[in-house]
Amino acid sequence: MTDGLALAFLGTFESLRMGPTFARGRRDERAGHVRNLMISGSLVVAQVRGPDDPAAFRARIAVRAFGASEWARAEQDLAGQARFAADLLAGRMPPGIGEIFAEAGLSLVPLSLDEVAMDCTCERWPMPCVHLAAACYALARTFEEDPFAVFAWRGRTRDELLMHLRELRSASAVAAMDAVADGGVASAPPADRPDDLDVAAFWGLGGPPALVPTGARPGAVTRPDALLDQLDPPPLAHDGRPIVDLLRPAYRALPER
Secondary structure (H helix, E strand, O other): OHHHHHHHHHHHHHOOOOHHHHHHHHHHHHOOOEEEEEEEOOEEEEEEOOOOOOOOEEEEEEEOOOOHHHHHHHHHHHHHOHHHHHHHHOOOOOOOHHHHHHHOOOOOOOOOHHHEEEEEOOOOOOOOOHHHHHHHHHHHHHHHHOOOHHHHHOOOOHHHHHHHHHHHHHHHHHHHHHHHHHHHHHOOOOOOOOOOEOHHHHOOOOOOOOEOOOOOOOOOOOOOOHHHHHOOOOOOEEOOEEHHHHHHHHHHOOOOO
16 A cells, blocks of 8 residues: 555656656665655655765655644544554554545645645756655655655654544444443333343343342342353463363352352
């Protein structure tokens, strides 16, 4: 996916049909003549010194950062797609992420040079000069090595994006739990089922629902070891046996309440 973004980004500049300039820029970038490339907000700054240059020149490439409402829309769409959210939260760039931004009316890479501002301290004409061409290839390489750099170029750092996705996923999970809880309160139990069910049956431990003995206090457990089945088993074992299996005889020896 990042290779696709890098190619799309380079395609925008190579569409200028400045073959010799970009061929030289590609060679200079591969030879390591681009130094200290930094992405700050929507601005990329690099120091470029070709083999024939007396000094390094500063090349700058800028795009418009997405606004807060645009990022909110894109992040909402990303959080709503479990696969995209899971990959991003795990630090991976999922394939097809450009489509999510396209559905939000956005493009991670500039679609035309009208969206890009460039300058270089060499002040050579025409623009982009060979230094800017080299900086473009260095930026494309950065996108391949660090996929989150393309988000940073559009105004959202990796940490900010992941924090917002976690918050959105958490809010969605809470809303889903509230909806289930509201549904449970609203629905009445069937008339032919007793209201006071055994706690073990409530937790889906198998077997027919058992009634709480008459006179027992609400929530009483009739099987002492049922508590072990109500909680997630701890990841502990002794001599190859789960700790829950070792504890069960002791629980069953307790007097019933």
